[in-house]
Amino acid sequence: MIPPRLIFRKGALKILDQRLLPDRVKFISVKDAAATAKATKDMALRGAPLIGCAAAFGFALEIRRLRPSTSAGLRSLARRTASLLKAARPTAVALFYAADRMLNMALGFAAKNPGRFTAAARKELLDLIDREARLVTSEDAAACLAMGKLGADLLPKNCVVMTHCNAGALATMGIGTAVGVITAAHKLGKVKRAYACETRPYLQGARLTIWELMREGVPSELITDNMAAHIIKTCGVNAIVVGADRIAANGDTANKIGTYGLAVIARHHRIPFYVAAPAPTIDLLAYDGGAIVIEERSSEEVTFVKGLRIAPRGVKVRHPAFDVTPASLITALITEKGVISPVTRENIKKNLAK
Numbered sequence: 001m002i003p004p005r006l007i008f009r010k011g012a013l014k015i016l017d018q019r020l021l022p023d024r025v026k027f028i029s030v031k032d033a034a035a036t037a038k039a040t041k042d043m044a045l046r047g048a049p050l051i052g053c054a055a056a057f058g059f060a061l062e063i064r065r066l067r068p069s070t071s072a073g074l075r076s077l078a079r080r081t082a083s084l085l086k087a088a089r090p091t092a093v094a095l096f097y098a099a100d101r102m103l104n105m106a107l108g109f110a111a112k113n114p115g116r117f118t119a120a121a122r123k124e125l126l127d128l129i130d131r132e133a134r135l136v137t138s139e140d141a142a143a144c145l146a147m148g149k150l151g152a153d154l155l156p157k158n159c160v161v162m163t164h165c166n167a168g169a170l171a172t173m174g175i176g177t178a179v180g181v182i183t184a185a186h187k188l189g190k191v192k193r194a195y196a197c198e199t200r201p202y203l204q205g206a207r208l209t210i211w212e213l214m215r216e217g218v219p220s221e222l223i224t225d226n227m228a229a230h231i232i233k234t235c236g237v238n239a240i241v242v243g244a245d246r247i248a249a250n251g252d253t254a255n256k257i258g259t260y261g262l263a264v265i266a267r268h269h270r271i272p273f274y275v276a277a278p279a280p281t282i283d284l285l286a287y288d289g290g291a292i293v294i295e296e297r298s299s300e301e302v303t304f305v306k307g308l309r310i311a312p313r314g315v316k317v318r319h320p321a322f323d324v325t326p327a328s329l330i331t332a333l334i335t336e337k338g339v340i341s342p343v344t345r346e347n348i349k350k351n352l353a354k
């Protein structure tokens with residue numbers, strides 16, 4: 001079993017500190033939106049859907065903490081809180097989706113209850129906000145299950161599958177997206193072996209994904225990122241499944257740095273390249289991948305490994321945390337609403353309309 005990632009109870013949110021995994025299972029407790037945003041920025045929690053779920057809870061914590069007494073107060077608090085949460089990381093659209101959803105719920109309440117709130121209205125507000133945050137979370141868990149089933153059907157019997165970064169339970173409130181597909185296929189007896197790329201520099205694959213696969217009993221092996229092409233060529237890999245942080249309206253997909261390279265290798269070897277992501281990952285406002293903001297992270301994450309310097313002092317470093325895979329390299333997008341293939345604007349629109 002994978003430990004719970006977020007526990008929301010009695011005005012506090014406990015966050016599984018993923019920076020300590022796999023060595024230690026420890027939770028940190030946060031009581032407001034600022035601390036939730038900081039935990040997100042500092043990578044105590046990570047993974048697109050989970051960042052969104054935490055933002056929804058962080059929003060609820062803030063409203064509960066400050067208990068606005070007027071519609072004007074609620075409106076301004078809700079706007080401030082949503083902006084604060086959205087500033088935590090730029091690429092995963094789930095964060096923006098969840099923060100805006102909570103904001104809209106609060107604005108809707110303010111519109112229906114103009115002026116000073118009665119005691120009953122204040123209680124109703126807190127209940128509504130908590131319920132909406134829990135709904136964001138339960139929808140994510142349900143989406144993971146649906147994607148797992150749809151994705152497992154796509155994989156061949158006896159498949160050898162590769163994944164990148166961590167798109168597992170640890171990145172969601174359910175069984176995961178890409179890893180959920182692999183574990184669902186494993187439960188059907190379809191997986192001969194799964195390869196997890198270590199995912200330099202943050203090592204989500206080495207620290208998190210292989211840990212999840214081992215705990216789920218999936219026959220699996222860890223490889224470093226630069227082994228991928230060789231393993232694909234020589235070890236019978238017949239599918240690659242990854243998650244996504246943001247998918248543009250045309251299907252171009254931002255995911256953890258290294259994903260694009262895997263898609264190129266997959267095309268060369270004529271093996272399918274699947275992206276599994278819940279529908280809110282599709283950002284129709286992003287015309288194509290060029291509109292997606294790519295997070296640049298610190299040089300220390302590249303020049304240090306577990307506190308040990310591995311590059312010369314003063315070295316110049318680039319650290320884009322994500323890359324964009326063009327839609328033309330993606331065999332299919334798997335959302336909870338169905339499988340999108342070929343990946344085109346029209347097919348994406350049809351999927352979202354379901």
Ligand code: MRU
Nearest residue numbers: 046047048165167171243244256
């Ligand atoms: O920087 P991270 O660890 O938040 O990046 C995570 C990824 O890139 C995942 O592949 C993506 O969020 C999909 S998670 C279901």
